[in-house]
Amino acid sequence: MGRVAGKKLFSIMALCAMVGLLLLPIAVSLPSLAIGADAPDAVKKEGEAKVEKGRDVYYKTEGIVVGAPAPKTVDGPKDYPRYNFESRVLLWFANQQHLYYGSFVLAVPIFCMVIEFMGMVTKDKAMAKRYDQLAYDFIKISLTAYSITAILGGILIFTFLTLYPAFFGYLSSIFRPVMHIYALMFVAESGTIYIYYYGWDKMKEGFLKWIHVSMSVVLNVIGTLLMMLANSWIGFMMSPAGVDEQGRFLGNIWHVIHTALWNPLNVHRILGNMAFGGGVVAAYAAYKFLASKTDEDRAHYDWMGYIAMALGVAFLIPLPFAGYWLMREVYAYRQQMGITLMGGLLAWLFIIQATMIGILFLSTNYYLWQALGRMRGAEKYQRYIKYLVFVLCVGFLVFITPHTIVMTPAELKAMGGQQHPVLGNYGVMSAKNGGINVIITTTILSFVWYMRGNKVSTVSWSKFGNIFMGIFFGCAYVNIIWLAIYGYYIPANVRVGLSVPQVATTLSCLFFMFALNGFMMKGAKQMGAIEWGKISVRSQYALIMLATAFTWMMGLMGYIRSSVRLFWHVNEIMRDNSPWAYTHTVGFAANMISFNVLFFWFSILFVFWLGSLGVKKAPVEAKAGVPGGAPQPAEGH
Amino acid sequence: MGMTIVYVVVSLVVCIAYFTAVDHFLMESQGLDYWYLFRK
Numbered sequence: 085m086g087r088v089a090g091k092k093l094f095s096i097m098a099l100c101a102m103v104g105l106l107l108l109p110i111a112v113s114l115p116s117l118a119i120g121a122d123a124p125d126a127v128k129k130e131g132e133a134k135v136e137k138g139r140d141v142y143y144k145t146e147g148i149v150v151g152a153p154a155p156k157t158v159d160g161p162k163d164y165p166r167y168n169f170e171s172r173v174l175l176w177f178a179n180q181q182h183l184y185y186g187s188f189v190l191a192v193p194i195f196c197m198v199i200e201f202m203g204m205v206t207k208d209k210a211m212a213k214r215y216d217q218l219a220y221d222f223i224k225i226s227l228t229a230y231s232i233t234a235i236l237g238g239i240l241i242f243t244f245l246t247l248y249p250a251f252f253g254y255l256s257s258i259f260r261p262v263m264h265i266y267a268l269m270f271v272a273e274s275g276t277i278y279i280y281y282y283g284w285d286k287m288k289e290g291f292l293k294w295i296h297v298s299m300s301v302v303l304n305v306i307g308t309l310l311m312m313l314a315n316s317w318i319g320f321m322m323s324p325a326g327v328d329e330q331g332r333f334l335g336n337i338w339h340v341i342h343t344a345l346w347n348p349l350n351v352h353r354i355l356g357n358m359a360f361g362g363g364v365v366a367a368y369a370a371y372k373f374l375a376s377k378t379d380e381d382r383a384h385y386d387w388m389g390y391i392a393m394a395l396g397v398a399f400l401i402p403l404p405f406a407g408y409w410l411m412r413e414v415y416a417y418r419q420q421m422g423i424t425l426m427g428g429l430l431a432w433l434f435i436i437q438a439t440m441i442g443i444l445f446l447s448t449n450y451y452l453w454q455a456l457g458r459m460r461g462a463e464k465y466q467r468y469i470k471y472l473v474f475v476l477c478v479g480f481l482v483f484i485t486p487h488t489i490v491m492t493p494a495e496l497k498a499m500g501g502q503q504h505p506v507l508g509n510y511g512v513m514s515a516k517n518g519g520i521n522v523i524i525t526t527t528i529l530s531f532v533w534y535m536r537g538n539k540v541s542t543v544s545w546s547k548f549g550n551i552f553m554g555i556f557f558g559c560a561y562v563n564i565i566w567l568a569i570y571g572y573y574i575p576a577n578v579r580v581g582l583s584v585p586q587v588a589t590t591l592s593c594l595f596f597m598f599a600l601n602g603f604m605m606k607g608a609k610q611m612g613a614i615e616w617g618k619i620s621v622r623s624q625y626a627l628i629m630l631a632t633a634f635t636w637m638m639g640l641m642g643y644i645r646s647s648v649r650l651f652w653h654v655n656e657i658m659r660d661n662s663p664w665a666y667t668h669t670v671g672f673a674a675n676m677i678s679f680n681v682l683f684f685w686f687s688i689l690f691v692f693w694l695g696s697l698g699v700k701k702a703p704v705e706a707k708a709g710v711p712g713g714a715p716q717p718a719e720g721h
Numbered sequence: 722m723g724m725t726i727v728y729v730v731v732s733l734v735v736c737i738a739y740f741t742a743v744d745h746f747l748m749e750s751q752g753l754d755y756w757y758l759f760r761k
């Protein structure tokens with residue numbers, strides 16, 4: 085009893101320590117935050133004559149200048165020291181790898197939190213243990229990745245300092261307090277993640293388990309804040325605020341953080357990270373499934389792959405809408421920037437992006453259809469899959485149709501203009517919005533089928549429920565396609581608003597049909613249990629495809645977002661005068677992204693391999709009679 | 722069979738009314754006219 089009380093006390097102390105660590109950066113940085121407010125006072129004391137005011141380039145408010153102007157760099161060893169290699173490519177590589185790992189270690193603890201909580205509230209003891217084991221498996225993978233993230237962060241800072249000292253000096257002069265908070269929060273996150281991982285066994289039951297889950301909440305709050313702080317730097321580079329037109333800091337740090345694009349970037353990135361994290365864990369499970377020697381292992385990794393995929397796709401579905409919001413804000417901030425992205429220099433990259441998004445949804449649907457095979461009773465849906473394939477393919481083809489094509493003069497003459505007389509009609513936003521919404525709605529339908537695959541509803545109103553669901557989906561398709569066609573007949577300023585009801589239609593299917601299905605399947609008759617592990621090998625390759633497509637798309641979108649600044653380090657404030665201030669060709673960018681993707685996957689395979697070493701050791705230790713016996717799943721880690 | 726027709730009709734009425742309301746009110750919330758083409 086005393087031991088339990090001691091453990092409780094220890095756990096509460098650990099939680100308090102973590103909350104303290106979380107608040108520490110704020111407490112420590114308060115004087116730093118006040119720099120902006122104090123500095124003008126100091127200047128005032130020296131005499132009113134020295135006070136200079138500037139106008140915020142974004143907020144249009146007046147403030148007292150407290151920073152130096154953005155440096156006007158020149159191409160030379162002082163501002164752009166270099167090796168005999170393109171510095172931008174080195175920075176691109178360091179940045180991208182850090183982002184991949186950073187996204188992964190931010191997303192996976194969120195999954196852990198959700199799965200551990202599901203394990204706690206599940207009444208079925210066996211299921212609860214499986215969830216707990218799964219959450220533990222997830223955090224184990226992310227722990228090694230966490231160390232690599234920190235190493236890559238160091239490499240990134242050194243790359244900035246050594247290759248772009250003038251730019252990084254300016255950025256750090258603006259974000260000084262933010263960077264200190266960031267560093268301290270990183271310390272807080274490290275402490276929390278290690279206590280969370282190593283305290284798993286000690287805090288596995290009762291009240292202590294609640295403390296353990298609370299730690300995961302603290303961990304994820306810190307992780308999300310870290311991401312938001314890092315986003316403020318790229319937000320500032322794209323849409324600066326809090327400085328005057330010369331780039332001089334005006335003393336309000338919140339203006340510098342809260343730029344025009346900060347919030348959409350935050351939402352888009354957190355959803356993207358979650359989808360990416362789910363994809364990587366699903367690929368890990370697929371790899372383990374393919375390498376499994378026993379049915380038991382196959383069943384475990386099949387289940388793990390499904391959960392990770394479902395979590396990833398849950399965040400993938402709203403991702404295009406978050407992307408749409410980001411683009412809308414980009415247009416609102418600078419119309420020219422939006423045109424460069426969607427209709428100018430970088431437009432072809434968006435066609436590639438559309439292709440990748442299509443691949444993501446096609447892979448997800450393919451996996452779900454394959455997964456229907458492990459359920460008895462799901463055969464009834466098999467004959468309808470060909471129709472879903474047709475709908476998905478049509479949506480996909482419309483979604484990837486370019487507006488104009490790069491052509492030779494002879495081709496141009498043969499086609500009669502830059503736009504194809506028939507296909508060119510599909511290369512506009514009205515059609516594309518229809519295409520992607522049809523794809524997402526079909527994915528939601530596949531999920532609904534999967535969730536009811538081996539069940540027969542027993543509620544008295546099941547017939548009405550089935551008819552209503554079928555008609556709701558049918559009407560949703562009609563509404564999406566109708567709005568897409570309607571867009572051709574109304575002016576652009578009205579047409580642009582049609583995307584909102586289109587999105588609402590898709591989301592209605594997601595929320596209402598999932599809820600309706602849940603009510604209908606309450607106490608449903610099971611045709612047979614889900615036979616975990618009895619799924620085709622092809623489905624696992626679909627999971628790997630899903631993860632690879634996520635990785636490639638993240639690399640692509642990062643490149644697009646960064647390239648839109650063109651020849652500016654900080655948009656319209658600090659010019660990039662290095663020899664690499666030009667936009668790469670699509671081919672070079674694609675090769676570079678592919679290289680980053682390959683490097684990430686080889687390195688993450690190494691992480692997976694490291695994780696498997698610990699698992700292999702366990703039986704050997706047990707045989708040797710190590711005190712405590714052999715570790716048991718979900719009980720002894 | 723009779724009930725099936727009733728279910729289909731009720732479902733159609735509810736769904737068409739719902740999606741029309743979604744289109745109308747979400748366009749209106751943006752200060753735009755969903756019925757633009759029909760008023761012209």
